[in-house]
Amino acid sequence: MARKTGILVLASVLLASIASICDSAAIFNPISDAHRSAASELFSLSDGSFGSLEETYEALRTFVVLGIEKEPVIRTSVCASVAETLSSPSSALKDLFQALRVNGILKCEINDKAFAEIAFRLKDSVNAANLLLDFYHSIGGLMLIKDQTSEVDVHLGDADRIFRSIKALSQSDGRWRYSSNNPESSTYAAGIALETVAGLISLASSEIDHSLVATIKNDIMKLFDGVERYDDGACYFDEKFVDAHGHQDPLSASSSVVRGITAFATATEESLNLPGDKIMGLAKFFLGVEIPGSAKDLYHQIDALACLGNSRVSVPLILSLPATVLSVSRKDQLKVRVNTVLGSSAPPLSVKLMQIFSSGSKDASVIDQELKFDPDHAVHVLETLPKNIDVGKYIFSFEISLQDPEHKKRYITGGRTKVPIYITGLIEVNNAEIAVLDSDIGSIEMQKKLDLSGENDVALLANHLQKLRLSFQLTTPSGKAFKPHQQAFLKLRHESGVEHIFVVGDSGKKFEIILDFLGLVEKFFYLSGKYDIQLTVGDFVMENSFLRSLGHVELDLPDAPEKAARPPPQLVDSYSRYGPKAEIIHIFRSPEKRPPRELSLAFLGFVLLPFIGFFAGLLYLRVNLKNLPRSTVPATFAFLFHLGIASVLLLYALFWFKLDLFTTLKALGILGIFLMFVGHRTLSHLASVSAKLKSA
Amino acid sequence: MGRSTPSKDAQALFHSLHSAYAATPTNLKIIDLYILFAVFTAVIQVVYMAIVGSFPFNSFLSGVLSCVGTAVLAVCLRIQVNKENKEFKDLPPERAFADFVLCNLVLHLVIMNFLG
Structure with a gap:
């Protein structure tokens, strides 16, 4: 017990001190196997499918990004559902779009004629659309058809007009509205709009007006001006708009924006010149979510990271440490790993340890030491810790520098990365x-x-x-x-x-x-x-x-x-508190002293003696039953009278043995009435007989 | 008269009592016999209680009171049935017997309830 308490004290103190150190520096780990197993768990098959086509797309997309092979299991049933949706003329625009998205991954066998019909429908709806989601679904659908078959003509003729009607929905702060009737603007809608515009640019049969594209770029910059920032450097787009679909969390909004700008940058093939620290902050935000609890969140996280991972915008490089607790007695080496957000290897680069901040003191020792790259394990190793490092908690500041100047344009390193490090040792x-x-x-x-x-x-x-x-x-x-x-x-x-x-x-x-x-x-x-x-x-x-x-x-x-x-009463041991209670011993009254059996039986016999004496006396007095009525009717009543008395006595005996008072009284009432009647008849007959005798 | 031994006096007393009692009607004698039977039964129970103790006390009380009670009721019956008693001249013996039976039944209902 005492030992356990001591260990508890130790553990709680350790936790408290670890919690106090985690302030500004934080570690973001790239996507790992933990995400893969979480994905397999969150997107679980029920009845051989993932649910609706939208959910199926989200599951398949997540699996593709994470490199999980699951297609053959569901391919047949999903393809059947896709084919049915695409061939049905009554399918909603949204369902067509989702079916095409799923088909984009599964590549089911859909003939070009079906594609041509759908493309015709989609083109019609693009021209008739005035809601943002209608534009998104129809232009997105056409984009998907373009990717899936080259036989169908998906080009849009009047691209500038469509562009303007989409742009009419944008707001001055870079966000967008879902429809012109709805004044509420949404960040999620901004992402969707950017994707739609990107689709429109690639579908346009003639070049889109450059000034229009420039306004969209301007919108993106404004959108990035409104980005929110956490203390640890993570950035996200907040969503204030609440709609019926429930797209109101920063994760889905940020994910949508990342998808939008990636699509836009791909379509325009131009540099957007987005601030590198904000892109890095977005990557940190998505990684900081770690493993989300819901399938939808996981899709948003993974899809956004996938966009960032092979983005045309710029690819963030994430510095992570396999171990942040190093033992000086075991001579642990400090190892640093640099990956893209999805965990794939980074281009050739060097990592420098720039500064070490000691906990408790503001001043930092400047080190500027380059870490040695170990190509076998793809880690950068600091072979010996600096001399002045003793046990304690520190914040190490690293800097990544890319070797190839071409890469410097493509990748962003996020400046100096601060990582909390714990140095332990034998005292x-x-x-x-x-x-x-x-x-x-x-x-x-x-x-x-x-x-x-x-x-x-x-x-x-x-x-x-x-x-x-x-x-x-x-x-x-x-x-x-x-x-x-x-x-x-x-x-x-x-x-x-x-x-x-x-x-x-x-x-x-x-x-x-x-x-x-x-x-x-x-x-x-x-x-x-x-x-x-x-x-x-x-x-x-x-x-x-x-x-x-x-x-x-x-x-x-x-x-x-x-x-x-x-002294205070000692606390009950927690084991005995929840353990079995002491047995309760019942103390019963000791039984009364009973007489010997023989004596009681003897007295039973004695009690019968006066009864026998009574009969003997009756015989001595020559008692007879001659006074009983002779004629049938009075005799019957006399017999019933005696029978009635006997039955009342029998009832009393039953009352003693088993019946309760109420049952007994009910029965007694009935018997009493009967007895009264027959008794009255019998006794009045006797009285009349004796009266006759007297008078005679 | 003159001096006589106490035993002789007692004998003479008993004799006169016996002869006087012989004249009692038979139905009264039956009631007397019943009273004696009840009283003796009660006495035996009291003796039993004196020997072994009063443990099931309510049972003991029930037994004794049943005997005493029925004896008292029998005495009442005897008073009413006796033709010498001018007070009850107009009361037919059948009516008195009916009272006796009724009272006995009520008494024993209570006794049975009390018996436990």
Whole structure:
């Protein structure tokens, strides 16, 4: 129990200190296998399909980006559904678009005639459209047909007019409206609009007016001006518009914008000159989501990262560390990995360690050391840590420089990357000793050396006029005094289970605690006797944190005065609290003393004796039944009268054995009426007979 | 008269009592016999209680009170049936018997309830 408490204290202190360090620096890891397994889990097949065509597209797109092979399983059923949607003349525009999107990935066998019919329909709806989503679905559909077959003519003739009607929906801040009737503007719609415009540019049969394209570029710049920023450098597009589809989270909005600008940059084949730190911030935002909880969010994240990963805009390079906790005693090497957002390898580059910020102090030591590239593992290694690095927490600042000047245009490195690093090591414990001092002069009464790396079992004696002193030194691997964050505790535990915990103070050079028992008697509840001593020293950078029993001290404290506080009742052990309760023993009344069986039976016989005597007496008196009526009707009544009395007595016997009072009273009421009737008939007959005799 | 031994006196007393009682009507004698039967039964139960203790006390009370109660009712019946009692001259014995039966049934209903 005591050991468990100590470990808990250690663990909570470690957590608290780790939480405090994570401020400005943060690590963003590229897409990894964790995302792949999450994708397989989130996009799970129910009844052999992913649900609607839209959900199927999102699942397939995510799988394609992550490189998961799942197509053959669902290919047949999805293709059937795609073919059905595409051949049906009543399919909605949105369904056609989704079916074409799915077909773009699965490449089902759809004949060119069907494509031509759909293209005809889509062209019609482009010309008739005035809602943003209608433009998006029809132009997107035509784009997909263009990619899937070369036989069908998908070019749009009146591109400038369509362009203007789409542009009419844009707002001054770079966002867009879904329809001209709706004044609310949306960032998600901006992404959709950019994609639509990009589609329109590639579908236009003649060149689009340059000034129109320039206005769209201007819109994109305005959109990027409104980007939101987190402290860790992540950027995102906020979505204030709430519509019926529920597209209101920053993830889907940012994803939509990234898709839009990528499509636009691809279509125009021009440089957009977007600020590199914002693109990097967007990449950090999508990576910072880590693994989303819903399939939709995962699609938005992965699709946006895929756009960023092979974007024509610029490809962000992400610096990540396999391990941010390095042990100086194990001589761990600092390794840095540079990847694109999707985890693929980066172009040749060099990584420099520029600065090291020590926790707690603002000043940084400038290092400017280049890391050595290990081509086998694709990591950059810092072989030896700088000399002045001791155990503790640091923030390392890295800089990526690309070797090929061509790459500098394509890739963005995001300037200096700050990464929190924890350096751990074995802490040496020296000069540990425990002593009992005389209070007045401070002379040493008893002193013991301790070896805190092993077990100790000291036995000390002290009274309330003495002091207990415990001291030890902590040294880091580089020989400096180590100062854990107030994580040295001394625990005294009385035999009765009363515990007292003291914090061991740090005097700069060594740790020391002096317990003056005179001032502590009240705190100790005047409990004399054996106290176990336990020492806990721990820190999150100390690899050999320990919780050791040092032995015991026999305390001789004065007797408690009457008003002294009683020791608190000991907390119930949590194991026994939830464990089985003590068995409840029921105390029953002891049974009454019973007479011997024979005696009771004998008295039963005795009770019958007067009854026999009664019959004997009746015989002696020559009693007879001659007075019973002779004629049939009175005789019957007399018989019924006796029968009635017998049945009432029988009812009483039943009442005694099993019936309750209410049942008995009901039956008795009926029997009583019967008895009254027959009794009256019988007795009145007898009375009339005797009256006749008298008168005669 | 003169001096006579107490036993003789007692004998003479008993004899006169017996002869006087012999003149009692048979139906009264039956009631007397019934009263004796009830009283003796009660006495035996009291003796039993004195020997082994009063553990099922309500059962004991039920038993004794049943006997005593029925004896008292029988005494009442005897008073009403006796032709010597001018007070009840107009009351037919059948009516008295009906009362006796009714009271006994009520008494024993209570006794059975109390018996436990």
